[in-house]
Amino acid sequence: MTATLIDGKAAGQAIRDKVAAFVPEFERRAGRVPGLATVLVGEDPASAVYVRSKNRATAEAGMVSFAHNLPDTTSEEELLQLVSDLNADPRVDGILVQLPLPRQIDATRVIETIEPGKDVDGFHPMNAGRLASGLPSLVPCTPFGCLYLLKQQLGDLSGLDAVVIGRSNIVGKPIAQLLLAENCTVTLAHSRTRDLPSVVRRGDIVVAAVGRPEMVRGDWLKPGATVIDVGINRIPSADGKGKLVGDVAFAEAVEVAGAITPVPGGVGPMTIAMLMRNTLVAAHRRAGLADPEGL
Ligand code: NAP
Numbered sequence: 402m403t404a405t406l407i408d409g410k411a412a413g414q415a416i417r418d419k420v421a422a423f424v425p426e427f428e429r430r431a432g433r434v435p436g437l438a439t440v441l442v443g444e445d446p447a448s449a450v451y452v453r454s455k456n457r458a459t460a461e462a463g464m465v466s467f468a469h470n471l472p473d474t475t476s477e478e479e480l481l482q483l484v485s486d487l488n489a490d491p492r493v494d495g496i497l498v499q500l501p502l503p504r505q506i507d508a509t510r511v512i513e514t515i516e517p518g519k520d521v522d523g524f525h526p527m528n529a530g531r532l533a534s535g536l537p538s539l540v541p542c543t544p545f546g547c548l549y550l551l552k553q554q555l556g557d558l559s560g561l562d563a564v565v566i567g568r569s570n571i572v573g574k575p576i577a578q579l580l581l582a583e584n585c586t587v588t589l590a591h592s593r594t595r596d597l598p599s600v601v602r603r604g605d606i607v608v609a610a611v612g613r614p615e616m617v618r619g620d621w622l623k624p625g626a627t628v629i630d631v632g633i634n635r636i637p638s639a640d641g642k643g644k645l646v647g648d649v650a651f652a653e654a655v656e657v658a659g660a661i662t663p664v665p666g667g668v669g670p671m672t673i674a675m676l677m678r679n680t681l682v683a684a685h686r687r688a689g690l691a692d693p694e695g696l
Contacts, residue, residue: 435684443473495521546671564604619653
């Protein structure tokens with residue numbers, strides 16, 4: 402079998418186009434465009450690239466971005482003060498503090514300081530708790546993007562066996578909650594799971610969010626399974642530049658799976674698309690408007 406490739410680039414662009422199409426109507430009704438504040442602390446090159454792409458995508462969608470670039474010597478109190486100022490700023494609908502943060506700053510305290518209605522990353526315990534309780538919330542962007550791709554590929558997920566590998570607050574736990582809400586039977590595996598290959602083999606859906614290059618082998622998969630590879634790992638390559646691979650051994654998996662996301666070009670582009678979606682949704686809620694439909 403050769404698996405269908407799930408094109409996250411196309412799906413992500415379609416979401417960004419839809420978000421952009423909602424902005425003029427929002428502006429007409431609210432008298433302003435949605436605003437996203439990004440906060441980058443320090444000079445981590447990967448983080449700087451991510452934040453720049455987020456600011457660019459915001460502008461492309463016709464929304465306004467407020468970029469705050471702080472030195473890596475910033476104290477926790479200074480960052481908390483900036484977050485409080487952004488909470489109070491009526492032009493700001495979404496606040497994104499890029500992780501990881503420098504050592505002297507407690508990321509949990511920062512996340513807990515973000516106003517939950519502006520928490521477009523969906524990491525605040527209020528949003529995590531509401532997601533777990535089946536209540537409307539702002540959902541973390543990467544898992545939301547994974548769910549979107551799964552529904553686009555499979556339609557109704559009800560009754561399917563889903564195996565999620567990885568239990569981080571950012572990916573594993575929220576995607577497990579989202580799949581449960583879609584009536585999947587969910588197994589959440591982690592580093593202490595016994596006999597992981599046989600657990601993974603149960604999955605009609607497999608979501609790998611581990612951070613270990615090509616850990617999931619082709620013969621771990623149920624034939625025809627739909628595989629969502631969240632991992633982004635840089636490994637050495639012959640040309641010395643290094644190359645990106647996922648948590649799934651793609652060349653093997655593509656022979657067994659029914660459908661699979663490539664790395665890059667699968668889950669990656671969905672994260673920014675869902676950030677744009679969350680910013681638009683947060684803006685509607687803050688303006689007392691109904692959520693935009695079809696997003
Ligand atoms: P994380 O916080 O490091 O969590 C990794 C999870 O994998 C943990 O729950 C850990 O289990 C589990 N794990 C580690 N080794 C394992 C093993 N041998 N067998 C089974 N489970 C194992 O990572 P994360 O933030 O969720 O990110 C995971 C991957 O997704 C990374 O490659 C990251 O770069 C990528 N990512 C991509 C995007 C995107 O595309 N936009 C966004 C976020 C993350 P324990 O809990 O037991 O330690």
